[in-house]
Amino acid sequence: MSITKNSQPADPAPLKRFRVWVANRQQSFTVTSDQSLLAAMEQSGAQAIDVGCRCGGCGRCRIQVLHGQYESKRMSRAHVSEHDEAQGLVLACRILARSDLVIESDQFQDPRQATVEPNNNNEECKQ
Amino acid sequence: MRKGVMRPGHVQIRVLDIEEALEHYRDLMGLIEVETDSQGRVYLKGWTEVDKFSVVLREADAPGMDFMAFKVLNNQILEQLEGELIEYGCDVEKIPAGELSGCGRRIRFVAPTGHSFELFAEKEQTGRYGIGNHNPEAWPRDLKGMKAQRFDHCLLYGDDLDGTYKLFHEVLGFDICEQVVDPDGNRLAQFLSVSMKAHDVAFIKHPEKNKFHHASFFLETWEDVLRAGDLISMTDTSIDIGPTRHGITHGQTIYFFDPSGNRNEVFCGGDAFYPDHAPITWDADKLGKAIFYHDRQLNERFLTALT
Ligand SMILES: [Fe+2]
Numbered sequence: 001m002s003i004t005k006n007s008q009p010a011d012p013a014p015l016k017r018f019r020v021w022v023a024n025r026q027q028s029f030t031v032t033s034d035q036s037l038l039a040a041m042e043q044s045g046a047q048a049i050d051v052g053c054r055c056g057g058c059g060r061c062r063i064q065v066l067h068g069q070y071e072s073k074r075m076s077r078a079h080v081s082e083h084d085e086a087q088g089l090v091l092a093c094r095i096l097a098r099s100d101l102v103i104e105s106d107q108f109q110d111p112r113q114a115t116v117e118p119n120n121n122n123e124e125c126k127q
Numbered sequence: 128m129r130k131g132v133m134r135p136g137h138v139q140i141r142v143l144d145i146e147e148a149l150e151h152y153r154d155l156m157g158l159i160e161v162e163t164d165s166q167g168r169v170y171l172k173g174w175t176e177v178d179k180f181s182v183v184l185r186e187a188d189a190p191g192m193d194f195m196a197f198k199v200l201n202n203q204i205l206e207q208l209e210g211e212l213i214e215y216g217c218d219v220e221k222i223p224a225g226e227l228s229g230c231g232r233r234i235r236f237v238a239p240t241g242h243s244f245e246l247f248a249e250k251e252q253t254g255r256y257g258i259g260n261h262n263p264e265a266w267p268r269d270l271k272g273m274k275a276q277r278f279d280h281c282l283l284y285g286d287d288l289d290g291t292y293k294l295f296h297e298v299l300g301f302d303i304c305e306q307v308v309d310p311d312g313n314r315l316a317q318f319l320s321v322s323m324k325a326h327d328v329a330f331i332k333h334p335e336k337n338k339f340h341h342a343s344f345f346l347e348t349w350e351d352v353l354r355a356g357d358l359i360s361m362t363d364t365s366i367d368i369g370p371t372r373h374g375i376t377h378g379q380t381i382y383f384f385d386p387s388g389n390r391n392e393v394f395c396g397g398d399a400f401y402p403d404h405a406p407i408t409w410d411a412d413k414l415g416k417a418i419f420y421h422d423r424q425l426n427e428r429f430l431t432a433l434t
Contacts, residue, residue: 050427051428052388052428052431052432053365053367053384053388053389053390053428053432053434054365054384054388055365055384055385055386055387055388056143056190056387056388057143057190057191057384057387057388057389057432057434058388058431058432058433058434060428060431060432074143074144074188075143076143076188076189076190076387076388076434077188077189078189078190078191078434079189108431110431111333111334111335112333112334112430112431114334123218123237124217124237124238124239124241124290125212125215125216125217125218125236125237125238125239125290125294126216126239126290127215127216127293
């Protein structure tokens with residue numbers, strides 16, 4: 001797996017088409033080399049990845065890339081740590097396929113389902 | 128009881144790419160670009176606003192809201208409220224004049240929902256853009272995009288709604304204009320006003336602290352909201368929902384995202400609020416209609432796409 005950080009497609013090469021297989025939802029769609037995975041999924045009409053802000057901010061479209069190559073644009077560090085990014089945990093709205101891909105969607109960590117840590121932030125106004 | 132807090136003064140928003148953000152806020156939304164400071168933060172304003180700026184964009188590795196500020200009547204009130212915040216139990220941070228270019232001294236505190244708020248009394252007044260104060264024309268002729276008139280309010284997500292309401296009501300003089308209440312009497316949403324507007328800041332209950340739902344900008348007419356929708360499609364900007372109407376406030380609205388995933392709203396209308404008005408209450412099972420009056424249900428995104 002190769003990851004290029006914060007880079008646009010390098011050369012104005014002719015568009016390539018790749019196949020994306022979403023393993024956990026048993027669905028696939030086609031993506032061209034100039035569009036994000038999420039944009040391609042929405043365009044295809046598939047419902048294989050949850051759609052949020054589409055701009056790398058909210059984390060709703062977090063996926064695990066299992067196989068294949070891609071480039072990525074800047075994503076919110078609140079949802080994708082450097083470690084996540086190195087492991088292929090990325091936001092579908094910010095990656096561009098460079099080969100056929102196998103991914104797993106539904107990697108968004110929904111705070112409503114998580115146990116919330118008791119907050120010890122003593123900056124807050126307290127009476 | 129009103130305490131001398133006048134209106135939302137500014138919001139500082141984190142973006143992943145300052146150039147892309149500027150194209151969005153300036154060229155699409157039609158805010159006026161004011162200046163870039165020595166830290167690289169970009170200042171903008173709506174054309175009807177008299178103060179120098181109301182939106183500050185800061186490039187960072189995670190989008191969201193740094194802080195929202197309210198302008199108070201004068202320095203005496205600022206001092207008074209500073210004392211009352213400290214007495215209430217807030218850690219008040221003093222930020223010197225000029226830290227934001229053209230803004231007087233600010234005081235900052237963290238509300239129980241985890242959001243940072245500021246108060247300030249003075250900001251350079253550059254006047255309404257393009258028309259000024261003397262025999263003004265109806266509007267400037269060189270506005271771009273949606274021609275957003277002013278920064279109006281923020282909707283924020285956080286856990287301790289009661290604590291934040293108590294602070295905003297008792298110390299800062301905000302009133303609840305509208306609320307959503309569950310069968311056990313817990314408030315799930317609160318729309319707070321310090322003016323005649325239906326809201327100056329609003330909160331929705333959410334397990335995490337300090338989440339940003341949207342910053343909202345005022346347009347004059349429903350036709351303008353529709354035209355904003357056209358511009359969103361023309362520019363292939365990420366849409367959330369709308370044009371539609373809110374049940375709460377009755378405003379007509381469209382939600383969309385900036386290039387870093389921060390949600391924006393442009394809207395028109397909205398009820399008038401006076402301090403003697405009783406709160407308007409929505410039952411939790413009507414939340415869908417309260418938020419999106421036509422769809423009558425929330426999209427998942429409304430509850431989970433936050434920065
Ligand atoms: Fe709003």
